[in-house]
Amino acid sequence: MRSYLGLIPQYERVHHKNNRISVLCITLSVCLVMAIFSMADMAMRSQKNYFIKTNGEYHAALHDVETETAERISERIDVAISGWVYQGCVGMLSGKTVSFVGAEEETMESLTEMDMTDGAYPSRPDEALLNESAMEQLGLSIGDNVTVTVPDGSQKQYQITGVLADMGSMLKADICGMALCEEGFLAIADENAADGTTYRIQFKGGAHIQEAMKEIKSQFGLSDGQISENTALLGLMGQSESNIMQALYLIAAILVFLVLIAGTVMISAGFNTNVLERTQFYGLLRCLGASAKQVKYFVILQGIRQSAKGVPIGLLAGQVVTWAACLLLKSISGDRFSEVPLFEFSIIGILAGIVVGFLIVLLASLSPAKKASRVSPVTAISGASQLTQNKHAANTNLFHVETGMGVFHALSGKKNLFLMTCSFAISIMLFLSFQVMVVFLNQGMPALAPWAPDVSVTAAMGLEPSIIEEIEEIEGVKCAFGRMEYGWLSVSSDTESGTAALVSYEENQFKWAKEELNEGSTDTVSGETGDILVSYRDGMQWKVGDTVTFHTPFGEKQVRIAGILSSTNASSEAGSIGYIICSEQLHTESTGMTGYTAVDIQLAGSSTDEAVSAIRSLLPPDISIADKRLSNSESQSTYYTGAVFIYGFLFIIALIAVFNIFNSMNASVAARTRQYGVMRSMGMGAGQLYKMIAAEAATYAVLGCVTGCVLGLPLNKMMFQFLIAGKWGTSWQPPAASLLLIVMLCFGSAALAIRRPIKKIRKLSIVDTIKLQQ
């Protein structure tokens, strides 16, 4: 041994069990912190990939700019790729609307959401790509020629050189998509092309996009309307200046901070386990002549050695957990989690693991050293400072003595109490915060609504109600329901007047509407009472019970508002005062309409393609049939990815709390084992001993839950009001079910945490227990 620091490996060898526990603590903490950050990173990447797939990987788009300006911008040093994307022109192909898009191959590939799945990109003006479902419907294949009515009304022949992947938006609008080269598009462009055409820019990695956009704007004298950012993509890159994104960043920062605190608390709590023993050892060093500084060096080196062992294993474990989670998602549903990256590393996750691992370990190990230097060496050696420095006696009047002492044990260790309370409280706060995000995801996606149709039929002239029965008879159709929709109905009341879209609901839709009710009731609306429902909008002055007058072609009609809905199921555009929902009878009385203008169909089973074809053949050819299956599945994919990652975080955070209470209870029991032996010798029954340990764990859980609820509920309310209430008017209610779940989880983990120490004590004989540490 060359210096006193050589004692460290020997100390570790002798206390190999404790050393192993400390290394395990670090490993677990680093693993959890890294897994959280890596999974967040993977979720962001997955979402980014999704946005790139659905919007294109461009950062900024310029509208209505000169070719010369575009060329000069493309020469900027911070621009990676840029190019023209021409859109806005429509034509006709076999009686169906066809939307043209024009771009060079590289631009199409990198800066647009469009994707070529087969064949070659058109290089001549008379070559084109056609979308997959159109090719199927028209029975075309690569190399075939098609005749298309171009915007000026003339006929033009194109050779199909490749296949364009279907996009949800195309199928939803029931149109075909045709991609041409730049030259090909310019040859057919009409005045509409100017509106749809953009010059898209992708900046180089590391570029400050907002600065660059400002520079471009001022350099070329562009107006605000001429330059726009790809908010979804920039938002995920942390470079968006949109107000909503800024607010989301704030929320993300709060959550990251809470996760970091949770990691810190866990490592600190983990290290709190053998403080007594280590304090005694450092006291011994001081007795033998070590200076406070030498003890500090000793502690730092010891911490680094443990971290050096624990951090790499933790990082490896965290990486494995992340990859396993991503693989699991892919294996559960390759479609829903198509954009989740596989076997990728997250620098953010690795850095977070390393920083948390080393930094917190050092901070946590310095605490016993400080303690040892503060107390006299003799006291440190005896360890008396740990168990006998209570300022007050336990309260044995309120509870039985064993319960009173259990509560006292929990309350007497201030640091431990703080760490445990924080650990529970942070778990609850994070749970309540993330819960709002799941609600937000759910609420923000119409594709997840119970009425979400797979196929939507719109017929301006109206369809006979009997069509519903005919559609429902088709194999693969789960249900069909129709609506009469009348836009621009003039309405007035004492407080507001304007136009509204009057929509009729039938039985199914009224049933689903109940779940969307912000206030009031739907019961009277479906009958013949003349009551209506209205959709919520920002600044709405209408209240339940207000009387509204319809100014219909058949005269005036007074109706009463029976309820306010957070969202509605309607195909037509809302009027200036939103949507008004009424019964079919009231609708017919007010508008004279008898046929459905919109029919929604939900499909079931696997043969949905056949069902869609059968629906198409059943309806007249001039009726628009929107196939929403792909766009629904895209929305569901976003929701499930979000929800799985959010619940994944919650699971890991819950693990942190469970790990903390396990650690803490083990440490507490280990420190008091001898005392328990003494109490047993005095006649304390095994049941009383369990009660004492349970009371300690329950105290942590109660305090943690109370603190968590006190801090978490306002946070939940704040996030709810920001994310949900402002948009849908839904009033905040305490999330009772979520709260109950997390509180039960806290108490459940506390109950689990005491099982092991109790088992351990049960195995020890009273004599052995008293002899321990004597």
Next chain:
Amino acid sequence: MIISERQVMNMNILDVQNLCKTYGKGEAEVRALDNVSFSVGKGEFIAIVGESGSGKSTLLNVVGALDNPTSGKVLIDGKDIFSMPEKKLTVFRRRNIGFIFQSFNLIPELNVEQNITFPLLLDYQKPDQKYVEELLETLGLKERRKHLPSQLSGGQQQRVAIGRALAARPAIIMADEPTGNLDSRNSQEVITLLKSMSAKYRQTILMITHNENHADATDRVLCMKDGRLKDLGVAVR
């Protein structure tokens, strides 16, 4: 010389019959207690002496029901304690056996009064306040009843431990070197206190000691040697 009070006792409070305790197996086997038998009458103050490792503490632990014997019987107040199930034995120990340890072993979270009444609190009994006051008075702890163990001297802590052992008015008190951690003045005080308590409350006490002077203060001395017990008879004053 005085004669042991045992002869005037009507019944034995403790009967130990052929007690054996073996640790290990085969060549490593150690017979800590080798066929130990003795009886103690009510109110007797008995010292157990012997060299380190002779089996004194093992005897006290087994007789005090903290440890199980390999064979043999221990009858306290006529009851075979090892025939009782664990739960019943715990309650029996709580009500009938008091312990005084060398290192006091007070509960650091409880004050003097709470420590003394601890066995009663465990039994969910309301302490007899008059008796507690009397104990505090006799032990000289009245002024310190609200103090925590950490605020007391070693001698005071051991007096609290004596009070705790007496609180439930047990059939027998086991004292394992109660003066081992005390200076000579405090040691003498503790022995005097134990002697007076034994006399005042007719309390049976079984005490391990290394100190011959302390053994002299007791009614009878038992000697342990290599796990075997020898009754040295009446102590010499």
